[in-house]
Structures are given as structure tokens and as C-alpha cells.
Amino acid sequence: MDSDVLTLVIILAVILAAVLGVLLVRGGKVPEGTYPETRDADDRPDDASEASSTAVAAPEDEEAGAAAEPELAEPAEPAEPAEEPAPALETPEPVAGRLARLRARLVKSNNVFGKSLLALLSSDDIDDDVWDEIEETLLMADLGTEPTTELLDRLRERVRVEGLKDPERVRTMLREELTALVDPSMDRSLNVDVSGRPSVVLVVGVNGVGKTTTVGKMARVLVAEDKDVVLGAADTFRAAAAEQLTTWGSRVGVPTVSSDVEGADPASVAYEAVSAGIEHESDVVMVDTAGRLQNKSNLMDELGKVKRVVEKQSEVDEVLLVLDATTGQNGLNQAKVFAEVVDVTGIVLTKLDGTARGGIVVAIQRELGVPVKLIGLGEGPDDLAPFDADQFVDALLEER
Numbered sequence: 001m002d003s004d005v006l007t008l009v010i011i012l013a014v015i016l017a018a019v020l021g022v023l024l025v026r027g028g029k030v031p032e033g034t035y036p037e038t039r040d041a042d043d044r045p046d047d048a049s050e051a052s053s054t055a056v057a058a059p060e061d062e063e064a065g066a067a068a069e070p071e072l073a074e075p076a077e078p079a080e081p082a083e084e085p086a087p088a089l090e091t092p093e094p095v096a097g098r099l100a101r102l103r104a105r106l107v108k109s110n111n112v113f114g115k116s117l118l119a120l121l122s123s124d125d126i127d128d129d130v131w132d133e134i135e136e137t138l139l140m141a142d143l144g145t146e147p148t149t150e151l152l153d154r155l156r157e158r159v160r161v162e163g164l165k166d167p168e169r170v171r172t173m174l175r176e177e178l179t180a181l182v183d184p185s186m187d188r189s190l191n192v193d194v195s196g197r198p199s200v201v202l203v204v205g206v207n208g209v210g211k212t213t214t215v216g217k218m219a220r221v222l223v224a225e226d227k228d229v230v231l232g233a234a235d236t237f238r239a240a241a242a243e244q245l246t247t248w249g250s251r252v253g254v255p256t257v258s259s260d261v262e263g264a265d266p267a268s269v270a271y272e273a274v275s276a277g278i279e280h281e282s283d284v285v286m287v288d289t290a291g292r293l294q295n296k297s298n299l300m301d302e303l304g305k306v307k308r309v310v311e312k313q314s315e316v317d318e319v320l321l322v323l324d325a326t327t328g329q330n331g332l333n334q335a336k337v338f339a340e341v342v343d344v345t346g347i348v349l350t351k352l353d354g355t356a357r358g359g360i361v362v363a364i365q366r367e368l369g370v371p372v373k374l375i376g377l378g379e380g381p382d383d384l385a386p387f388d389a390d391q392f393v394d395a396l397l398e399e400r
């Protein structure tokens, strides 16, 4: 009987020890890939109260406590599983020649425009009806009312004086006039060669125009030009945006500063991204921001705040407004409001592969006095090209 009790006690002791062991192992395990020091944010992107802006203005201040401390994700070391090899880094396509490669898409989407204009202008007798049709074609391509009237006047004059009939001469005339409207003299270079500190690029725009994609594609453009880049995922509004941006960066070895707290203060993330860029002596810091409606004044105020907070430690060298070419004149209204809140220095026109509204280039530049610097021509990682007035117009008028 005694030995039975003893045996029972031993069995119970063994079971207890086993259970305790399992619990200890589970409780003590730190998941690999978690980043330390991330605190909760209590101010959300649409909260434009003074309290939140003060907290964000000094993101390094421990007492502020409101801003989630962003983290610098090092893409070359995937977090888990640890034994998985780092994915091979991609080599982005060289920037020169990209527009030539993507030209076919531009030609395809805008071909109707060029073709109709050429056909109409080559008519034997260009009467008022034909001029009306020409006007309609220009307006349909979103050239805008003022540039359309201007172009019509110029064309009428040249047809009258030069008496054009030969299709090749008509094409040359149209090319000259359209190119003048697109304005090859505008400086379309990106201001990313500041010395002594990283150049800071802020990317803004409404929802879904392609901001995050554009920042990712631009990182590749910069890497192709041998620049050290840091990305800032200040789009803390859309849950997947930071992850999306981190993935873009990691493909080309570019680190991304982000917060894993949804709704963390975007100004804080932007600030930390610029700090990281300065600390790592990077060439360029690119900050992606949340898509916002231009009629939501608190969101627009917040955007102004992101810029002001960044400016506490560095100038902002480029503010790129991303516009979706397929939205046409609506994009123009967006552009005007954004330009009032942050000084827009360049336009990135996306989705030009899916629209015949290429004329929007002219309308936007006219309205804002700001050049289109880059155009998006597809969803591929290197489907972003520097804009070139001559090549653009050539593509519009190319025969297919």
C-alpha cells in the first residue's frame, strides 16, 4: 500500500514537472522578427488637434509617448523563419531608355487621339465642322479649354498660311505645336542630389492613385542610379501600406521606416525616416503618405503637419503629387488643393497606359506651373519613366 502511494506521488510529480516545463518554454519564447521599443500611438491621422501635433513635433521625446516609435526594417535579413535564405536582390532596369521601352503602351492608349487629329487635319477641305471635330478631339484628350483654344488658333493660322495638304507636313506641324504646349523647356529633373544631407522627397495624393507603388518604383529608379535610399511608410492609415512599401524596398535592398501600429502619427514616422536617413548618411529619403481627399480639411492639415515636422530637421526638397491620368479633369481639381497645402514641386502621372487622356499633362502643367516629372505606364516594378516632352508627343502621333 505504501509503495503504491509512493509510486502515485512519483507519477504525479513527473506529470507536474512535464506540464511546468512546457508552459515555461512557451511563455519565454520571443518570436523572432519582433522589433523592440514600439509603443502605442494615441493620435490618429484624422485627428488634427493641437495636442496631437505637439506630441508629434518632438517624436524623440520620451514623455510625448503619443507617437508610435517607428522601426527600421532591414530588408536583407528576413525576420522569420530564421533559416530561410534572404531573397536575392533585384537589379532595377537602367533609367535611360525606359520611356523608349514603354512607348508602345503610350502609343496604344493614346493612338486614337493622334490618329484622329492627323486624319482631320489632312482633310481636303477643313471647314468649320472639321475644326469643331478637332476641338472635340482635343477636349476629349483632356487638354483643357485654354490650351485647346490656343492650339486651334495656331493650327488654323498655319493651315491658312502654309496651305497644308501633305500628311507628313501636317504631322510635323502638329508635332511642333503639341510639343510647344507640353513645353520641353521645363526642368523635369528630380531634386535628389543635395549634398551634405539626404535629399528628402515627400509623395502625396488622393486614395488609390498609385502613391505607394510610385514610391516603390522610384526607389528602384534611385537604386539604378546608385543612390542609398531610405523609405518612410507614413501612410499609417491603410493597414497594408507599410508592408507593401517594405516589400518594394526589400526587393532592392532599401530599408523602410515604419510603425506597426495602425493609425500611428504619420508625422512621427516621416520624422524618424528622415532621422534614419541622416544617421545612415543616405542619399535620399522618400516618404509615402496616406491617400487623402482634398476636401477633408483635417486630413489636408495633417499633411501640412507632416511637412512641417520633417522640416524641423531637414528641408523637403521635392514634393511629388501623384495623379491618376484616368481621372482626367478631376485630377486637376485635386492638384490645385494639394498645391495650396504643400508646395508641389513635381507631378507623377500614373496609369497613362490605360487612358487616351494624355492631354492632361498639358492641363496640369498649365494650371499649377509645375512640371510632370515621371509617368507610370504599367504595374511592373520598372514601369515608371522620366517624362520627356518630345518622346511623349512622338508617341501620341505615332502610326500603328
Ligand SMILES: Nc1nc2c(ncn2[C@@H]2O[C@H](COP(=O)(O)OP(=O)(O)OP(=O)(O)O)[C@@H](O)[C@H]2O)c(=O)[nH]1
Residues within 6 Å of the ligand: 205, 206, 207, 208, 209, 210, 211, 212, 213, 214, 235, 238, 241, 290, 291, 292, 349, 350, 351, 352, 353, 354, 375, 376, 377, 378, 379, 383
Ligand atoms: N496600370 C497601371 N496601374 C498602376 C500604375 N501605378 C499604380 N498602379 C496601380 O494602382 C493601384 C493602386 O496603387 P497604390 O500604390 O496602392 O495606390 P495608393 O495611392 O498608395 O493608395 P492608398 O494608399 O489607398 O491611397 C495598384 O493596383 C497599382 O498597381 C500605373 O502606372 N499603371
